[in-house]
Amino acid sequence: MGRWVDYEVVFKTCPAPLLILTPDFVMVAANDAYLKVAKRTLQDVLGRYLFTVFPPNPHMPNDPETQGVEVLRASLEHAMATGQPDCMPMQRYDVEVVGRPGMFEERYWNTVNTPILGVGGAVEWIMLSIEDVTDFVRAMRRTPRAAHGKLAQRQGVDVDLYSSARELHILSEQLKQAQSQHREITSTLQEAIRRQRQLVFDVSHDLRNPITGLLTELEVALSEPAIDLQQILRNLLRDAERLNEIVADVLDLARVDSVPPGTELVDMGRLVAEELQRRIPAAGIHTRLDQGVVVRASRIRLARLLGNLLANAERHTSTTIEIIVTTRPSEAVLEVIDDGPGIPRADRERVFERLYRLEDARSRDPGGSGLGLPIARGIAQAYGGRLYAADHPAGARLVLRLPLYRPVHQAAT
Known part of the structure; x- marks a missing residue:
């Protein structure tokens, strides 16, 4: 011992x-x-x-x-x-x-x-x-x-180790910083490549379903002369619309990942009111829209963001959807609330991942792409905002926050 x-x-x-x-x-x-x-x-x-x-x-x-x-x-x-x-x-x-x-x-x-x-x-x-x-x-x-x-x-030979050591230390620190930046860039690129590959795989899988439906309906129409062509055409139209939706979502993702378009002043309350007039609601909708809630963004992009939030709410709601537009200090706030089963806390970030869908969403709408909420978040981030799932006693509550536009004379005061 x-x-x-x-x-x-x-x-x-x-x-x-x-x-x-x-x-x-x-x-x-x-x-x-x-x-x-x-x-x-x-x-x-x-x-x-x-x-x-x-x-x-x-x-x-x-x-x-x-x-x-x-x-x-x-x-x-x-x-x-x-x-x-x-x-x-x-x-x-x-x-x-x-x-x-x-x-x-x-x-x-x-x-x-x-x-x-x-x-x-x-x-x-x-x-x-x-x-x-x-x-x-x-x-x-x-x-x-x-x-x-x-x-x-x-x-003039005079070995000054002190000065040389300081210079070497500075160079060493610069090298460490460059290596750290290189690792971060490499990691970011690898993650981007992984996400792109996963997106291609998942979109290809989603495209296969309507394409298979189209091929099946055409084969039936060709093999059975007495078939009801009207029903065949309705089925073909449904699958073609599904294909169009998936392609549109993928194109929107590409646009969101690129440079944002030109901006304009958008009144959020007026935007919501006008977009609701264009839709045939699938559920009862209640609104509380403050006036003068103005942001600087693309009206077309914000309309797409709102449409995606409403589509998500309609997919999950039981009876009604509530839309609120208000302000918080320096922020414009849009809330879309449904009275469906809600989003489990563990999934509140995952629902914004590309092609991720909750089991409830798959059962209610098997044709959904799982791209709507990721597109909406990408639009929010493009204009300096954020989109997230917040707490709510019943159902899901999705909250958009964007920088509130203030005229120069107001900002100065």
Whole structure:
């Protein structure tokens, strides 16, 4: 059986200078090696904010070559955000000469900031491990002239590791950012390709049903001369209309994914009233339409959005549909509410996925494409708005919010 390890003693006597911080950058522990190189006592650091005890170089705070505090803060925040150690570039931070107040000695440091994670994965502590590399920097600055004499002097050779390290750190950070952006772009492209492939597959499946119906009806008409042609034609017309609806939905998706058309001022209450006059309602409709609820968008697109919401409500409602147009601070709000079975909370986002349909929708309308709500949301987002399913005691409640148009003189007040 191994001996118990006294980690406090190990930490205290470790030859590497170590400092422990809270996530708020309050110092809670420092070993002897750290106190020695930092020229501080334990009482100087415990319980105190790191950047109060170690402010920017006090004798030259505005020197761009001595802004190690800002770099240190950025490194600590990066280590906390990623949960991974962060190696800082070499930094200059001068220390006060013992016994000579106001006199500072030039010092260079290498620092590694290591987050210490708790049981839940959150950062509980940060460990700073530092190394004084001043002697190394000074030696490297002297070496070229000593080794090459007058030739080195003529060529102006002066190895400045500090500046080089800063430049290398900047380039490294830029490379990390570029790699992160590349990963995001690649991920986005892969997701777009996956969605496009899934869309082609699902639309092809939906197109097959009416096409199969058309072929079957034509085969029957050709094989049975005495068949009722009127009934055959009605069936053919129904399947052709279904094909037309699917193609129209796919074209609308393509338009939504492209650049939005020109905009105009649209009164939402008037739009709803006019569109209802064009429809033959499949259920009782009650409206509460405020006046002067104006947005800047495409009237044609908003009419399509409203039509899709009404079609969805008609598909699910039992008796009535309620349409509300009102305003909230800086937003125009359109609500379409039905008294059907409602949308389960777990499916409130999924109904906006392309070609996703609830079981209730499939049973009530097997011919639905599952593209109506995704098209509606795409239109809302194209004009800086949002469309979502909200809570309601009975039935489904779909809410559209768009930026409310305000004339320039009103916005100024």
